[in-house]
Amino acid sequence: MVKAVVFATLLIILPAVAAGQNSEAPALALKDLRGRTIRVSDYKGKVVLLNFWATWCPPCRAEMPDLVKWQRQYRSQGLQVIGITYPPSELKAVRQFIRSIGVNYPVLLGSEETKLLFDPGKTLPFTVVIDREGKIRDKIEGIVLPEEFEQKVKPLLQ
């Protein structure tokens, strides 16, 4: 009961306080697939793409090969993609999928509340662009198209 009330309250409050553009990215500490705690703030100094995704989401799966390609191509320029799973997600399915496409960036286990910190909507995939200073520069709903990467991410890498 208490859990339900807390969750309902979060649903009401979080959208109102979801981090806006040019604001400091919220402090996030989530477990990765090996159970290690990863802090997004550890990547300060890099251009971070926080990509919310789910194994059951067709466009999420469709865009991931591009994220893998960009991570490989722009790693040396400071790009860091971080995947955050959205429920319901089975650890086994997540592991199988990321192995099948050769994901080359950390994948953290998220929740609905994690996404609510950035966005009140339910659209997936959803990607948050964070600059080297740790500020949110953009939020991209749906697949990150190559032209969006060019316009919204590449300038931050220079």
Place this chain on the structure above:
Amino acid sequence: MQRKRVIALLVFTLVLALGAISVSAATKTARIKVEGMHCKACATSITKALKATAGVEKAEVSYETAEAVIQYDDQKVTEAKLREVINGTGFKAVGD
């Protein structure tokens, strides 16, 4: 003189009409059934990808009807290409 004016006016009207016909002939509407959408938000990626395609003038994707309605310039893009774009978002364009 009067006759020349009438002919000139007729020619002008004809040119305008032909221009309008050629413009409307270039704009087509495709209705494509889409498989795999399980929530309203799914339509976002498809709509976005279609709108970013050269030649697409308008794109509306409905989760309720599982259909994409696209107005496009058939001089710039084909329906086959539109189906390819939909498939590229992880969903499946079905039908003819």
